[in-house]
Amino acid sequence: MSSHSNAIVAHKHPSDVEGAKIAMWLFLFTEVLLFGGLFILYAVYRYQYSLDFHLAATELNASLGAINTVVLLTSSLTVALSIEALRRGNRKLSLWMLFITIVCALTFMVIKYFEWSAKIHHGIYPGSETLLTASSGEIVFYNLYYAMTGLHGIHVLIGMGVLGGMFYFIARKPINKEAINYDVVERIRGGSRMAVLADDGRELGDVINIDDKVERVEIKVIYENTPEKFDPRNEIKLENSGLYWHIVDVIWIFLFPLFYLII
Amino acid sequence: MHQPTHTHADDHAGGYGIYLKVWLGLIVFTGITVAAAGVDLNSAGLTIALALLIASVKTALVVYFFMHIKYEHLLFKLMLAVCAITFVIFIGLTFFDIAYR
Numbered sequence: 002m003s004s005h006s007n008a009i010v011a012h013k014h015p016s017d018v019e020g021a022k023i024a025m026w027l028f029l030f031t032e033v034l035l036f037g038g039l040f041i042l043y044a045v046y047r048y049q050y051s052l053d054f055h056l057a058a059t060e061l062n063a064s065l066g067a068i069n070t071v072v073l074l075t076s077s078l079t080v081a082l083s084i085e086a087l088r089r090g091n092r093k094l095s096l097w098m099l100f101i102t103i104v105c106a107l108t109f110m111v112i113k114y115f116e117w118s119a120k121i122h123h124g125i126y127p128g129s130e131t132l133l134t135a136s137s138g139e140i141v142f143y144n145l146y147y148a149m150t151g152l153h154g155i156h157v158l159i160g161m162g163v164l165g166g167m168f169y170f171i172a173r174k175p176i177n178k179e180a181i182n183y184d185v186v187e188r189i190r191g192g193s194r195m196a197v198l199a200d201d202g203r204e205l206g207d208v209i210n211i212d213d214k215v216e217r218v219e220i221k222v223i224y225e226n227t228p229e230k231f232d233p234r235n236e237i238k239l240e241n242s243g244l245y246w247h248i249v250d251v252i253w254i255f256l257f258p259l260f261y262l263i264i
Numbered sequence: 265m266h267q268p269t270h271t272h273a274d275d276h277a278g279g280y281g282i283y284l285k286v287w288l289g290l291i292v293f294t295g296i297t298v299a300a301a302g303v304d305l306n307s308a309g310l311t312i313a314l315a316l317l318i319a320s321v322k323t324a325l326v327v328y329f330f331m332h333i334k335y336e337h338l339l340f341k342l343m344l345a346v347c348a349i350t351f352v353i354f355i356g357l358t359f360f361d362i363a364y365r
Contacts, residue, residue: 019337026340030347037351041358048362051308063298070294078287081330082280240332247331254322257294258315262301 018237025241029248032156036252039149043259046141053138058263060125061146062116066261069112070253076105077250080164080243087239092171095239099168102246106161113154117147146260153256156249163242171235186211186218286329293322 047054083098120143124131127144135143193211195218196204211218297318305311328334333341 022336023339023343026343030343033347033351037354041355044355045358045362047312048359055308063301067294067298071291074287074290074294077290077326077330078283081283085280085283244331247326251323251326254326255316255319258297258301258319262297262315 021237021241022244025244029244032248032252036149036152039145039152040255040259043145043149046138046145047259047263050136050138050141053136054142055263057135057139057142057146058260060120060123061261062119063261065112065116066257069109070257072105072109072112073250073253076102076109077247079105080246084236084240084243087171087236096168096172099164099171099239103161103164103168106157106164109157110154110161113150113157149256150260153249153252156252160242160246160249163245167235167239167242170232170238183217186215190215282329286325289325290322293318293325 079098079101083095083102086092086095086098120126125143126132127147132140132143189211191212194208195211196208197206199205209215297315300314300318301311305314327344333344
């Protein structure tokens with residue numbers, strides 16, 4: 002049974018791994034250009050208000066920024082290990098690594114929450130009275146700080162959601178529903194019967210006539226939940242999720258020195 | 265089992281070890297970034313340039329190893345190059361404008 006159904010799965014979904022990956026990379030380029038616009042804004046204002054940027058940056062907690070950098074780099078490692086483990090068929094290790102990645106993402110957001118809370122507590126947030134009395138360079142610095150780390154934070158949250166979804170996909174008993182498309186149903190209508198054949202040709206279970214009343218044929222394939230057998234399409238899904246997560250990491254690699262380490 | 269997801273990335277022999285080494289390198293470079301920020305280079309431009317250089321090296325490590333660009337087709341590398349060059353042109357032209365106002 003399993004070999005037959007697998008063949009159908011492969012046939013109905015000629016798994017275009019390369020195509021899926023190219024699509025993901027194209028999306029990542031739009032992400033790079035999205036943040037790139039903000040980085041250009043940052044660069045121009047830092048050029049114009051270098052002293053104000055320096056003063057404003059001393060308010061930020063460089064230690065927390067550094068810890069968050071290490072947290073994100075580590076999460077990048079674990080998601081890469083998770084992909085490698087899944088590729089080698091080690092589902093358990095893959096899930097553990099994915100779990101650590103999600104915990105790192107959560108840690109990052111908790112630290113970010115404390116950083117932002119401290120700033121807001123001191124009255125430093127876009128449009129606050131304290132900030133409006135500051136120099137225009139400092140106002141620009143903090144507006145950019147909130148905009149860029151905020152947008153990055155949203156990406157971390159989305160990444161957490163995506164990786165959480167992947168955890169579910171890999172952990173659950175894989176079920177594939179495969180629908181035979183309308184053209185095929187039309188061609189086999191009338192004179193066709195559908196049955197499951199054993200290797201020796203015996204028909205197993207119910208035999209279904211594909212007559213005029215049949216509109217759609219759905220085949221449900223349930224894989225056994227063992228380390229060796231899992232939905233092979235999870236690999237490319239996890240790989241693309243990993244690519245997204247790495248981009249989130251790369252953006253932080255630039256945000257950290259540009260906001261926290263200005264002398 | 266059935267394996268329809270064979271790609272270039274399957275060909276590499278690196279394994280878990282290479283990822284750990286890359287991670288270690290990234291942590292070391294983070295340390296260097298923090299240390300370099302404390303050094304007074306007598307020039308704000310030089311300090312930024314150094315920070316950006318280290319960040320670029322870290323990015324290259326992530327993209328090359330973690331994101332598997334090392335094992336991908338030439339097409340992926342070309343697409344990446346187009347994106348990077350586009351961005352550099354944006355930054356370059358912006359500063360060409362700003363610097364000569």
